[in-house]
Amino acid sequence: MPSEKWIMEFDADRSEQVQTLLDEANLTRVEFLNNILTMAMWAIRHIKKGHEIAAINDIDRKYYELQMDFLDRFRSKPSVSELSPQDFRPDHTE
Numbered sequence: 001m002p003s004e005k006w007i008m009e010f011d012a013d014r015s016e017q018v019q020t021l022l023d024e025a026n027l028t029r030v031e032f033l034n035n036i037l038t039m040a041m042w043a044i045r046h047i048k049k050g051h052e053i054a055a056i057n058d059i060d061r062k063y064y065e066l067q068m069d070f071l072d073r074f075r076s077k078p079s080v081s082e083l084s085p086q087d088f089r090p091d092h093t094e
Contacts, residue, residue: 018032043066043071044074047071049076050076052065052066053065053071054066
């Protein structure tokens with residue numbers, strides 16, 4: 001498969017954060033990006049199915065939902081045939 005070269009620019013703080021993760025995980029930039037893309041694609045597949053993405057604390061069973069505008073872009077929107085008449089009513093009455 002042919003490859004493409006991407007040039008990415010980060011501000012200094014973000015670049016330092018990425019480098020810290022690369023060092024901690026002993027990954028190359030390509031390996032890191034491939035893993036991040038795999039995780040994003042997995043999350044998007046589940047969001048499209050109506051699932052939530054969350055971290056669960058095994059001790060107290062609390063969960064923390066991942067909130068990202070990016071993921072909200074992939075949430076299923078009802079088709080017109082799935083909407084009820086109430087969905088078309090204005091919020092106020094005249």
